[in-house]
Amino acid sequence: KQWYQRRVAITAGKIKKMDSVHSALLSLYDMGIGIYLSILSFVSFYYRKSYCRADRTWRSSVTCNILGFLYQWCSFGSLQVIVAISLTRCLVIKSLTPTDIKSR
16 A cells, blocks of 8 residues: 555544544533423423513523523534534645645
8 A cells, every 4th residue: 555545544543533522522512402402491381471570580590590501511512523523624634635645
């Protein structure tokens, strides 16, 4: 095999390992968003006709604060995983450019 064929094989192996980590993290963050939405739907059902009266009570409650934290944590975590996946792909593509192969 040529050196660049071996390099592609090594890179592909590392990508598969990173993909499994990225997939696991992304699924955990998505599960967190699912939990957030489930709890929010129950709360919405509870306050369905009296939210205007309970607005201040709800927004200052511990449940609202925990849900806000969960939403922010999972949203930004998901975004970071997607950026990591994109950067990984970008670096792999950059390492396989024709100019890089010709320079060696």
